[in-house]
Structure formats: structure tokens, C-alpha cells
Amino acid sequence: MTPRGIARRSRHLKCLEGATLSLTLMTMAQRSYSLPFFPLGVFLLPGERAGLHIFEPRYRQLIQELEEALNSGLEGSNRFGIPFHFEDMTASTGCLAKLVEVKKEHPGGRKDIVVECVGHFETQRFQQQMESKLYPGGHVVNRDINLDHPLTPDQRERIGEIKTLLKKNKDVDVDQLSHSTILDLTQWLGLPPTHKHRLLVLKGDQRALFLDGVLRWTKLVLQQEVHIHKGFFPN
Numbered sequence: 118m119t120p121r122g123i124a125r126r127s128r129h130l131k132c133l134e135g136a137t138l139s140l141t142l143m144t145m146a147q148r149s150y151s152l153p154f155f156p157l158g159v160f161l162l163p164g165e166r167a168g169l170h171i172f173e174p175r176y177r178q179l180i181q182e183l184e185e186a187l188n189s190g191l192e193g194s195n196r197f198g199i200p201f202h203f204e205d206m207t208a209s210t211g212c213l214a215k216l217v218e219v220k221k222e223h224p225g226g227r228k229d230i231v232v233e234c235v236g237h238f239e240t241q242r243f244q245q246q247m248e249s250k251l252y253p254g255g256h257v258v259n260r261d262i263n264l265d266h267p268l269t270p271d272q273r274e275r276i277g278e279i280k281t282l283l284k285k286n287k288d289v290d291v292d293q294l295s296h297s298t299i300l301d302l303t304q305w306l307g308l309p310p311t312h313k314h315r316l317l318v319l320k321g322d323q324r325a326l327f328l329d330g331v332l333r334w335t336k337l338v339l340q341q342e343v344h345i346h347k348g349f350f351p352n
Contacts, residue, residue, distance in 0.1 A: 149241050149256040153179050156200045156207050160310040161234035162303055172227045175251035180228060183216040198238055201314045209240040210317055237262050237317055262317045264300035275332045282339040
């Protein structure tokens with residue numbers, strides 16, 4: 118083989134190695150794993166925290182195990198899933214969370230705790246009760262909520278109108294409110310858990326339409342507050 122042929126073959130092999138590595142990483146990212154569950158009407162974004170009061174025996178067992186992992190420095194074992202529960206329905210998607218601290222222990226084993234969202238998941242197989250445990254669980258895959266996607270020009274224009282109303286009605290320092298990405302928006306708009314969850318399950322045009330609706334509704338509410346302040350009550 119000529120030197121030019123050897124170089125061409127070497128480049129081809131490197132491309133194949135790169136493609137194989139990418140495929141392997143993608144497969145690893147989607148590989149399912151076992152996770153204990155604590156279904157709640159709570160949906161958090163990465164880095165957000167929530168306080169919980171634990172009283173059921175099955176979840177007291179779960180939190181005890183997480184606390185032991187936390188105190189032992191076993192970060193990988195300090196994980197559980199919060200499938201989103203809303204209106205008597207439990208979604209297949211939810212928050213991947215970790216125990217941050219036990220704030221208070223009550224008589225009888227009840228505890229006040231703080232948890233933090235570290236990601237999101239989708240359930241592939243649900244177990245009503247994990248083997249030799251009291252609590253439920255399942256096999257899940259990680260799911261990215263992709264909050265770093267940029268907002269559209271129309272969305273940024275509508276946010277500008279909302280910020281004008283906030284500055285006028287509530288004396289808010291709107292210069293501190295970023296609005297380049299979806300993550301920026303979630304940090305100050307005050308979305309309820311159901312809206313946050315829809316950001317996870319909706320994709321592409323559906324998510325864009327949903328955000329458009331949220332911004333229109335927010336603007337309408339702020340405009341109505343102006344009318345009420347002036348003595349007019351819209352019906």
C-alpha cells in the first residue's frame with residue numbers, strides 16, 4: 118500500500134473510531150438502571166430544592182437508606198426518583214433527586230428533609246414494591262430537559278412586554294431578569310409544577326407553542342392587575 122493509501126486508511130479508521138465512541142456514549146446515556154421511587158406532586162428543575170415531611174413507613178425506610186449513603190459519602194447511592202403525580206395520575210417521567218440534609222427528626226421516626234433535583238428520568242418498567250423493600254421503584258433511563266435552548270425572537274419580544282409591566286406595577290428591577298434561554302425564563306417567571314413538567318415532556322414546536330401560551334397568559338394577568346389597580350374589574 119502506498120503512503121497516501123495508508124494515510125487515507127488511517128483517517129478512515131479514526132472516523133470509524135469516533136463514530137463507534139459516539140454510539141457507545143449514546144447507548145450508555147440511554148442504559149436503564151434501577152431507581153427507588155417516591156411519587157409526589159412535586160416537579161423540580163436541576164439545582165432546585167424542596168422540603169419534605171416523611172411519615173409513611175415505606176418512605177421512612179427509603180430516606181434512612183439515603184441518609185446512610187449521604188453520611189458515608191456514597192454519592193452514587195444517594196439517588197431516588199420522584200415520578201410526577203398530578204390529579205390522581207402518576208407520570209412515567211419525573212425528577213432524579215438526592216437527599217441534601219435531614220432538618221429535623223420527630224418522635225415515631227418522622228423526618229423533615231431537604232432534597233435537590235439533579236436531573237430527570239423516564240420510567241421503562243415500574244415495580245409496585247422493590248425486592249426486599251417497602252417502597253416502589255423501577256427501571257429508568259435519563260432524560261434531558263434541554264433548558265439551554267434559546268428563546269425565539271417573538272418570545273423575547275413578549276417577555277420584554279412582561280418586564281415592562283413588572284417594572285411599572287411591581288417595581289421590579291427587570292434588568293436583573295435574563296431572557297436568552299428557557300432556563301433564564303424559568304428562574305424568575307414562577308412556573309407551577311405542572312408547567313415545569315410539560316417542559317420535560319413536550320418537544321420542538323409543541324414546547325414552543327406551550328411557552329407562547331404561558332407568556333400570553335402571564336401578560337394578560339399583569340394587564341388585568343393594572344385595570345384592578347385603577348378600579349376596573351374585568352369580567
